[in-house]
Amino acid sequence: MAWELTEVPGNPTPSLRGSTVEVIAAKIEPKLANSLIRQLSQACPLENLRHVKRVRRCCEYGEKSELSIILCLATGPEHCSEMFPQDVKKIVGTYELNTFIAKVARFPATSKEEWEEQCKLWPTSYHPPHDLDGVSGFKECELPSIFNCMRTALRLSEVGNAAVVVDPSTMQIIAKATDQTLQHDSLKSNKCAELNSDSPFSSLEVTEKKGSRLFLSNSNVSKCNSLNMEASCLNPWGWMKPRPSEQKSLPCEGGFPWHPLRHAAIVAIENAAERDKVMFPSIISSTKPNSDGNMEYYSVNESAKRLKVDRNDDKKIAHEAICDDLSETRPYLCTGFDIYLVWEPCSMCAMALVHQRFKRIFYAFPNPITGALGSVYRLHGEKSLNHRYSVFRVKVPESYSNSSGDCSDKC
Amino acid sequence: MAAAAAEFMELALEQAKFALDNLEVPVGCVIVEDGKVISSGSNKTNATRNATRHAEMEAIDILLREWQGMGLDQPQVAEKFARCDLYVTCEPCIMCAMALSILGIREVYFGCANDKFGGCGSIMSLHQSSSAELSGEEIPGPKGYKCTGGIMAEEAVALFRNFYEQGNPNAPKPHRPVRIAPQ
Numbered sequence: 001m002a003w004e005l006t007e008v009p010g011n012p013t014p015s016l017r018g019s020t021v022e023v024i025a026a027k028i029e030p031k032l033a034n035s036l037i038r039q040l041s042q043a044c045p046l047e048n049l050r051h052v053k054r055v056r057r058c059c060e061y062g063e064k065s066e067l068s069i070i071l072c073l074a075t076g077p078e079h080c081s082e083m084f085p086q087d088v089k090k091i092v093g094t095y096e097l098n099t100f101i102a103k104v105a106r107f108p109a110t111s112k113e114e115w116e117e118q119c120k121l122w123p124t125s126y127h128p129p130h131d132l133d134g135v136s137g138f139k140e141c142e143l144p145s146i147f148n149c150m151r152t153a154l155r156l157s158e159v160g161n162a163a164v165v166v167d168p169s170t171m172q173i174i175a176k177a178t179d180q181t182l183q184h185d186s187l188k189s190n191k192c193a194e195l196n197s198d199s200p201f202s203s204l205e206v207t208e209k210k211g212s213r214l215f216l217s218n219s220n221v222s223k224c225n226s227l228n229m230e231a232s233c234l235n236p237w238g239w240m241k242p243r244p245s246e247q248k249s250l251p252c253e254g255g256f257p258w259h260p261l262r263h264a265a266i267v268a269i270e271n272a273a274e275r276d277k278v279m280f281p282s283i284i285s286s287t288k289p290n291s292d293g294n295m296e297y298y299s300v301n302e303s304a305k306r307l308k309v310d311r312n313d314d315k316k317i318a319h320e321a322i323c324d325d326l327s328e329t330r331p332y333l334c335t336g337f338d339i340y341l342v343w344e345p346c347s348m349c350a351m352a353l354v355h356q357r358f359k360r361i362f363y364a365f366p367n368p369i370t371g372a373l374g375s376v377y378r379l380h381g382e383k384s385l386n387h388r389y390s391v392f393r394v395k396v397p398e399s400y401s402n403s404s405g406d407c408s409d410k411c
Numbered sequence: 412m413a414a415a416a417a418e419f420m421e422l423a424l425e426q427a428k429f430a431l432d433n434l435e436v437p438v439g440c441v442i443v444e445d446g447k448v449i450s451s452g453s454n455k456t457n458a459t460r461n462a463t464r465h466a467e468m469e470a471i472d473i474l475l476r477e478w479q480g481m482g483l484d485q486p487q488v489a490e491k492f493a494r495c496d497l498y499v500t501c502e503p504c505i506m507c508a509m510a511l512s513i514l515g516i517r518e519v520y521f522g523c524a525n526d527k528f529g530g531c532g533s534i535m536s537l538h539q540s541s542s543a544e545l546s547g548e549e550i551p552g553p554k555g556y557k558c559t560g561g562i563m564a565e566e567a568v569a570l571f572r573n574f575y576e577q578g579n580p581n582a583p584k585p586h587r588p589v590r591i592a593p594q
């Protein structure tokens with residue numbers, strides 16, 4: 001099995017039942033096709049059925065193919081040729097067409113499977129998401145870098161979830177984060193529980209982790225389809241459980257030794273926001289770097305150089321020029337950015353990603369317990385939201401997860 | 412009870428006004444334990460450039476800092492949240508509604524409904540989570556909470572109206588202004 005990318009549609013594949021429209025069609029001589037298409041598209045354009053092809057070709061018996069053409073929508077009861085628009089009636093008369101009722105799909109297909117179903121009724125056209133615009137979908141040439149970003153997230157994921165925010169226009173990593181729901185020392189063991197077992201923790205597999213990061217992501221993908229119950233999105237209520245051998249307060253990022261809501265996606269958003277504040281300080285309000293002085297996630301590149309210039313008082317003119325420049329280029333939240341998550345997010349995290357205006361969400365493993373992007377809910381199909389993103393699942397090959405620690409060098 | 416609810420909602424509205432004065436989307440909240448306000452918060456999404464910094468999140472973080480400072484461990488903090496009620500001027504969004512379930516808050520009172528992304532009845536009903544899926548004792552299951560809306564909703568809506576009249580200064584410009592060449 002190779003690395004694979006599939007879109008997680010916002011709506012479950014709708015069944016065709018109830019989503020079809022009746023049309024009046026007629027068999028025609030192939031040589032008439034062109035002329036009839038032209039006349040009918042003027043006399044009776046199918047405005048709301050642009051995805052439906054006007055002509056169907058059936059080659060049922062041997063080589064002789066038969067053509068049928070849609071005349072118009074079937075508006076009334078059968079045998080009501082009076083219901084035809086006048087122009088259509090004229091065409092039917094002129095060419096002595098025998099009409100019949102056919103069913104066509106009411107809406108354009110949103111997936112290849114759905115399209116294949118539709119074509120059994122009457123052919124439709126289908127535009128896969130990545131062919132449409134490349135804005136919210138993906139291009140084939142992006143695949144290697146998409147898989148590479150997911151490898152980065154997988155390597156980052158020690159026990160729980162991990163998140164990597166990427167600007168796809170530059171392939172620059174904007175922020176990274178892991179779950180911070182539990183105290184660090186209680187994270188040292190990797191707990192992997194099978195959902196199918198009678199008692200969730202009876203087959204508990206506790207493994208000491210000793211520097212082998214990859215081993216842990218291996219168990220994420222283990223063949224038995226087991227679930228990593230330490231990933232906060234999979235077990236959001238798990239923080240309440242008493243934890244043995246707890247050491248007192250080791251404040252970490254954000255000033256909390258542990259925090260029930262600091263799931264990887266939430267922390268990544270916070271890190272991206274901090275970076276935004278440092279790199280694009282607003283001219284009016286005085287922005288100071290965050291209290292921890294945590295700069296580890298800021299990538300060293302041209303933007304960081306800008307920051308240096310920014311702080312240099314001698315180059316005031318340059319500073320002003322940059323401020324002007326930044327006010328134009330400063331991103332609004334995470335607009336246009338992608339996020340890579342090891343596990344499908346829960347509804348808290350999925351909604352946080354809507355709020356922060358991400359463009360595309362990639363996750364490796366579905367979350368059957370609280371997953372909000374396909375498994376339990378499909379938040380991204382919710383029409384009332386003020387922002388929409390596309391969701392993709394990256395299927396990680398078993399060979400990647402089963403290979404030894406050297407793999408991380410290879411990637 | 413209703414009088415007390417109105418009193419706490421007044422305080423939440425004050426927080427929302429504070430947000431408005433700071434050019435933030437005007438939402439505010441207070442958290443109440445044993446009839447006393449123990450935390451409050453107002454929306455800070457513009458100042459932080461972090462669209463997840465809703466009033467609820469701000470108020471929750473204050474409590475977590477305080478309780479961790481007192482040396483409470485996870486089960487003790489969970490016990491505390493189970494005694495707390497939230498009063499918020501607008502229905503919690505899907506993110507906050509799930510967060511409140513994760514914390515195991517006792518009750519939520521809100522002002523106006525949030526018909527774009529409300530998580531307590533409008534778009535999703537995360538306050539009604541059942542613990543059917545994972546009822547094993549070892550794994551704590553979803554926590555539902557009681558939710559009451561419509562408390563002083565007009566006041567909450569009036570603040571939104573004020574805000575949108577003055578405009579969100581942080582929203583992206585829809586288009587670059589068209590440059591007209593000088594004659």
